[in-house]
Amino acid sequence: MRRRTFLARLxxxxxxxxxxxxxxxxxxxxxxxxxxxxxxxxxxxxDGMGTVGRVDHARNGFDPxxxxxxxxxxxxxxxxxxxxxxxxxxxxxxxxxxxxxxxVYPAWTYDGRVPGPTIRVTEGDRVRIRFVNxxxxxxxxxxxxxxxxxxxxxxxxxxxxxxxxxxxxxxxEPYGTHLYxxxxxxxxxxxxxxxxxxxxxxxxxxxxEAHEMVMVMNAFDTDFDGENEVYAxxxxxxxxxxxxxxxxxxxxxxxxxxxxxxxxxxxxxxxxATFFRLFRTGTSxxxxxVTDVVTMxxxxxxxxxxxxxxxxxxxxxxxxxxxSELGWTGIFEVS
Amino acid sequence: MHGGDVHPVEQRDGERPxxxxxxxxxxxxxxxxxxxxxxxxxxxxxTPLLALVLVVAVLLVVDPVRAVTGTVPVESLxxxxxxxxxxxxxxxxxxxxxxxxxxxxxxxNGAYWQHTTDEPRLGRLGGTRVVLxxxxxxxxxxxxxxxxxxxxxxxxxxxxxxETLRPSGETARRLAVLGLLIAPVPIAIGLAWLPAxxxxxxxxxxxxxxxxxxxxxxxxxxxxxxxxxxxxxxxxVLDGVGLFAxxxxxxxxxxxxxxxxxxxxxxxxxHGDTAVxxxxxxxxxxxxxxxxxxxxxxxxxxxxxxxxxxxxxVAFTLHNATEGLAIAGPLGGAASASPGPGVRGARRSRAxxxxxxxxxxxxxxxxxxxxxxxxxxVLPAGWAALAFGVAAGAVAQVAWxxxxxxHGRGAALTPLxxxxxxxxxxxxxxxxxxxx
Numbered sequence: 001m002r003r004r005t006f007l008a009r010l011x012x013x014x015x016x017x018x019x020x021x022x023x024x025x026x027x028x029x030x031x032x033x034x035x036x037x038x039x040x041x042x043x044x045x046x047d048g049m050g051t052v053g054r055v056d057h058a059r060n061g062f063d064p065x066x067x068x069x070x071x072x073x074x075x076x077x078x079x080x081x082x083x084x085x086x087x088x089x090x091x092x093x094x095x096x097x098x099x100x101x102x103x104v105y106p107a108w109t110y111d112g113r114v115p116g117p118t119i120r121v122t123e124g125d126r127v128r129i130r131f132v133n134x135x136x137x138x139x140x141x142x143x144x145x146x147x148x149x150x151x152x153x154x155x156x157x158x159x160x161x162x163x164x165x166x167x168x169x170x171x172x173e174p175y176g177t178h179l180y181x182x183x184x185x186x187x188x189x190x191x192x193x194x195x196x197x198x199x200x201x202x203x204x205x206x207x208x209e210a211h212e213m214v215m216v217m218n219a220f221d222t223d224f225d226g227e228n229e230v231y232a233x234x235x236x237x238x239x240x241x242x243x244x245x246x247x248x249x250x251x252x253x254x255x256x257x258x259x260x261x262x263x264x265x266x267x268x269x270x271x272x273a274t275f276f277r278l279f280r281t282g283t284s285x286x287x288x289x290v291t292d293v294v295t296m297x298x299x300x301x302x303x304x305x306x307x308x309x310x311x312x313x314x315x316x317x318x319x320x321x322x323x324s325e326l327g328w329t330g331i332f333e334v335s
Numbered sequence: 336m337h338g339g340d341v342h343p344v345e346q347r348d349g350e351r352p353x354x355x356x357x358x359x360x361x362x363x364x365x366x367x368x369x370x371x372x373x374x375x376x377x378x379x380x381x382t383p384l385l386a387l388v389l390v391v392a393v394l395l396v397v398d399p400v401r402a403v404t405g406t407v408p409v410e411s412l413x414x415x416x417x418x419x420x421x422x423x424x425x426x427x428x429x430x431x432x433x434x435x436x437x438x439x440x441x442x443x444n445g446a447y448w449q450h451t452t453d454e455p456r457l458g459r460l461g462g463t464r465v466v467l468x469x470x471x472x473x474x475x476x477x478x479x480x481x482x483x484x485x486x487x488x489x490x491x492x493x494x495x496x497x498e499t500l501r502p503s504g505e506t507a508r509r510l511a512v513l514g515l516l517i518a519p520v521p522i523a524i525g526l527a528w529l530p531a532x533x534x535x536x537x538x539x540x541x542x543x544x545x546x547x548x549x550x551x552x553x554x555x556x557x558x559x560x561x562x563x564x565x566x567x568x569x570x571x572v573l574d575g576v577g578l579f580a581x582x583x584x585x586x587x588x589x590x591x592x593x594x595x596x597x598x599x600x601x602x603x604x605x606h607g608d609t610a611v612x613x614x615x616x617x618x619x620x621x622x623x624x625x626x627x628x629x630x631x632x633x634x635x636x637x638x639x640x641x642x643x644x645x646x647x648x649v650a651f652t653l654h655n656a657t658e659g660l661a662i663a664g665p666l667g668g669a670a671s672a673s674p675g676p677g678v679r680g681a682r683r684s685r686a687x688x689x690x691x692x693x694x695x696x697x698x699x700x701x702x703x704x705x706x707x708x709x710x711x712x713v714l715p716a717g718w719a720a721l722a723f724g725v726a727a728g729a730v731a732q733v734a735w736x737x738x739x740x741x742h743g744r745g746a747a748l749t750p751l752x753x754x755x756x757x758x759x760x761x762x763x764x765x766x767x768x769x770x771x
Contacts, residue, residue, distance in 0.1 A: 048468050051440050051447045100447070102439030102455070103486050222486020229442075229480075229488060237447070325446030 049325055053101035055236050060097050062113035064234040065243060068213045071120040071200065074127075083171075084125040090117065090141065092160075092182075092195065093134035099220045099230045100237040100327060107194035107220075108135060108182075114235045115216040115260070116180070116197030123175040123204045129168045133160040139190065142183035143199055144299065146173040154183040175203040177256040177282035177301045179216075192221060192262035194235075198301075200256055203285065210254040210305065211247065217259045217267045217296075217318070217328065228263050230327050231318065237327025240316075244333035249311050256282065257294075258301040267328075268295040269304070270319040276306035293319050308334040408433040410483045414491040415462070415717075418499045419471065426465040426491070428481065430457035431573070437484035443469050444478050473497050500636065502712040510633065510707040518625050519700030521652040525659015526692060532663050538751060540664075544741045545752035547617060547664035549759030550657060551734035554624050555727055557767065559583075561631060562723025569717025578717070582724020583731075586623070590616075590732040611691065613665035613740060618699040620726070620733035621658045625699065627722035629706020634719060636711050654766040655700070657759070662695055665737065 057063035074086035090110050097114060099105045110116025121127055131141050138161050142153035147170035150157050160166045182195035198214045218235055219228035230237045247253060255276075261267040270293040277287035278294055282303035294302055308314060317329035411432030418425040424443070430436045436457045441450045450467045457463060471477055477493040500506045532543050562582070566575025710719065741752075 048449050049446055050449055052449050052451075053439075099486075100440055100482070102437060102484050103482055104484055105486055220486070222482065223488045225488075229482060229486060322445055326442070327447065 050238050050241065051101050051327070054242065055098045055101050055239070057236075060113075060236075061095070062235075064232075064236045064239040065245070067113070067115065067118070067234045068215070068240075068245065070118060071212070071214070072117040073120055074129075079126060084122065086119075086121045086125055086127050088117070088119065088127075088129040089132065090129055091132040091134050092139045094136070097194075097235070099222070099232070099235060103222055103230065105194075105220045105222050105230075108137075108139070108190070109194055110141075110197055114194035114196075115218065115258075116195070118198040118200060118214050119180070120200045120202070121172045122202045123172060125172050127168070127170055127172050130165055131158075131160055131168060132165040133162050136162050137190075138162065138184045139195060140183045141168055141180050143168070143170070143180045144178045145199065145201065146170070152183075153180075155185060159184055172201045174283055175201045177258065177279075177303045179258045179260065179299060179301055181260065181299075188262060191260060194218075196258075196260040198256060198258050200282075207254070207285070208252065210252040212254045212256070213245075214256040214258070215269070217257065217261055217269070219261045219263065219267075219323070219328075221263055226263055228261075228326070231261070231267075231323040232327045233257075233269075233330065238329065240330025244313065244331035247308060247332045247334045249308050249334050251307065253304075253306050253308075255304040255306070256301065257296070257304060259296040259298055261298060261323075264320075264323075266295055266297060266320065267323065268293060268319045270317060271304075271306060272315040273312075274306050274308055274314065276304040279303035279305070295319075308332065311335050410434055410436045410485060410487045412436055412438065412457070412481050412483070412489040414479070414481075414489075417491075417493055419493075419496055420498060422468060422470055424467045424469050424471060424477070424479070426467075426479065426481075427462060428457070428465055429462040430459055433459065435459065438463065438465065438481055439484045440482040441465060441467060442478075442480040442482065443467060443471075445480075471496050500711050506712065507708060510711055511704050514629060514704030514707045515700075517652060518629075518655050518703035519696050521655040522621075522659035522662070522700045523692075523696050525656040525661070526663050526696065528660050529663040529666055529692075532666075538749070541741065541744070541749070542751045542755035543660075543664040544737060545755040546759040547661040548734055548738050548741065549756035550661040550763055551617070551620060551730050551737065552756075553760045553763040554621070554730045555734060557763070558624055558627060558723045558727035558730060561627065562720050562727055565631060565717060565719035565723060569720050573717050573720075575717050575720040578721040579724035579727075582721045582726075583728035586725045586728030587732050588728075590729055609740070610665050613737060614662055614695055615698065616733045616736055617662050617665060618695045620730040621661065621699040622702040623722075623729045624726040625655075625658075626702035626706040627719055627726045629703040629708075630710035630714065630719040630722045631706075633707040633710025633712070634714065636707075649769070653769065654763065657762050657766060658699060659696075661759070662699060665740075 072088070074088040077085050077087070079085050091112075092108065092110055093112065095107055095109045095112050096104050097107045097109075099107075107114050119127070119129075129141060131139075133139050138155075138159050140153035140155075140159045143151075147168075151168050151170050152158060153168060158166050158168060178199040178201060180197055180199045182190040184190050196216065196218070198216055200214070215233035216235075217231075217233050219232070220230040220235075221227060222229040232239065257269050259267045272292075275290050275292045278289050278291055279286075280288045280302055282301070287305070294304070296302065311334050314332045314334060315329065316332060317324035409432065411430070413429050413431040414426050415429050416427040418427075428438065438452060438455045438457065441448055448467050448469060450465050452465050453463045454461070455463070465481075474495055474497070477496050479491045479493070481489040481491070483489070500510075532540060535543070559579075562579040563576065566579050569575030569578060706722065
């Protein structure tokens with residue numbers, strides 16, 4: 001009974017509240033992208049390769065293009081010691097999502113979206129997350145970062161039973177590109193079903209002004225045979241291929257890439273026609289190397305900075321070509 | 336069932352006189368004739384049917400199975416036919432599961448590939464065409480995955496892709512030539528042993544018949560194996576094994592009934608008519624087997640599953656020459672067993688004999704051409720299960736008839752006969768291995 005009324009509240013309350021607050025922090029759009037949201041005619045010249053039709057993002061309740069630039073700072077206040085506090089309420093519940101046109105996957109979600117909200121705070125800020133379990137299985141939020149053992153979000157420390165809640169409370173450290181995910185058992189299943197998200201901690205001194213994006217590299221085993229049928233950045237196969245990502249030439253791009261791919265040991269990102277400065281795990285202010293491809297194991301994540309010199313269409317994709325042709329490929333439309 | 340209420344009027348000859356008055360049924364009212372007694376048999380037969388319809392309706396509405404398992408049946412799709420043209424793949428897909436299926440996406444060799452369908456939403460047994468522009472290469476295997484709306488993946492592999500035969504006069508002609516080469520021609524050659532069999536002593540004639548029985552026995556096993564193999568390729572909803580069983584048992588029953596009808600003549604050993612009748616029976620059995628063979632080979636050619644090389648054709652030729660010898664067996668007896676007035680075959684005109692032999696060759700060999708046409712150009716592979724079923728049943732029946740006839744002749748199981756039987760089986764096996 002309690003859970004039913006609670007679930008009824010979910011659709012409007014939790015989702016709308018947290019979601020819209022988060023959407024507010026969007027980068028100012030300088031110019032409209034060249035051309036309308038392209039159909040198949042706009043695809044990057046790979047004859048015949050790709051899916052047929054379009055994903056109904058509205059029915060999914062989230063759009064990879066918004067997730068790309070959707071950084072959630074929560075409700076910001078200060079505690080008695082003067083420390084900045086970011087407060088969130090995140091609800092986990094199951095939801096069928098369209099991961100490729102017409103292909104529906106029974107996902108487990110944080111706040112109804114996959115990946116979950118991109119939590120963004122500054123180093124030293126306090127993070128308080130009221131985590132509510134609206135599903136039939138126990139779940140957690142396990143953050144990669146410093147925190148007390150009791151805040152680890154594992155079975156025995158912050159695992160939340162169905163219908164219950166728990167508040168994770170920690171100071172965000174170190175700065176970098178991080179992630180959170182469910183750590184309930186069986187772990188592989190809880191990750192594969194969609195319980196993960198990016199956790200970005202900015203250095204106290206900030207970083208140079210840039211257009212920032214987040215891509216969570218994920219995959220879906222739609223027939224549950226231990227192999228993925230769909231690969232993507234931010235869940236929807238070919239989303240940035242069907243509708244390219246608009247960028248501006250000469251503008252500094254900062255891309256946070258998190259790998260949560262299940263069932264495959266590695267995933268990667270490769271940018272066409274440019275090189276990027278690689279900040280491994282984002283934990284340094286100086287780049288580790290300059291390259292155009294980086295390969296990551298699960299939970300590895302990096303920060304990439306790059307600039308396109310000239311307008312044009314530039315592909316980006318996993319350089320496991322198998323993954324790219326199963327959905328993890330996209331296009332930067334540089335104007 | 337209790338006789339009291341179902342058959343109010345009982346009548347058993349010799350046990351008791353006919354009772355005109357109905358006995359009071361346990362549930363009926365005493366003294367009144369039961370209403371059932373007056374009902375027509377047709378109405379009585381319809382009653383259980385109505386009850387069945389009612390129960391089925393209730394099952395469909397209430398769906399008690401769903402209540403027990405709580406799950407939706409798994410989606411299923413079958414690829415019935417693949418048509419390959421340069422740069423183009425066409426699939427005929429059918430929903431052979433127990434629930435509606437939406438065909439959402441298609442992968443080719445592990446990459447999503449754009450496609451068009453006539454209708455992506457398929458009801459039960461619904462079919463559609465799926466067309467992809469894909470640069471496939473001859474001989475390089477294709478792995479096609481159909482992804483349904485719920486993410487179920489149906490794999491279909493084309494091991495040895497090649498351009499699909501187009502239904503045209505030219506294709507039909509080529510298949511016909513192939514068919515003639517692999518069945519009627521070698522069967523005719525096998526029949527050329529007939530003079531030798533005719534002139535041999537009765538013991539050798541018996542051996543020839545034992546050879547025929549051995550060959551037929553082998554064909555029964557071969558038909559069953561091929562049929563069950565084809566059954567595996569039939570779409571789930573067709574129930575390939577069931578198809579095979581219907582074909583096999585049906586043909587046994589039909590041929591047994593036909594055999595019974597002509598029992599009087601079949602039991603006259605050495606009679607010319609009997610010999611011809613037996614030879615026709617053997618030819619029919621072999622013809623049915625060859626029809627199934629044609630279906631299977633045609634389907635395999637059209638889907639690129641076999642590379643039909645010269646070696647295979649040579650093997651088929653040897654295989655089928657043995658079949659000609661089997662038909663020659665019973666005919667040989669017409670001359671050797673009883674040189675009396677009954678040997679009409681001996682007195683027939685030369686033209687009649689040639690015509691009869693041509694007819695036997697046609698019955699046993701030509702079906703392969705029909706099979707090649709149907710299998711290569713029209714039918715999905717699964718239907719070969721039915722054809723092989725019919726063949727298995729028919730050949731078994733014929734083998735039994737020939738063995739019985741041989742037994743009726745008083746032919747004992749001599750080492751020579753047993754050896755001939757085994758020789759036939761081994762010959763078929765060896766030529767089959769060449770073809771395999």
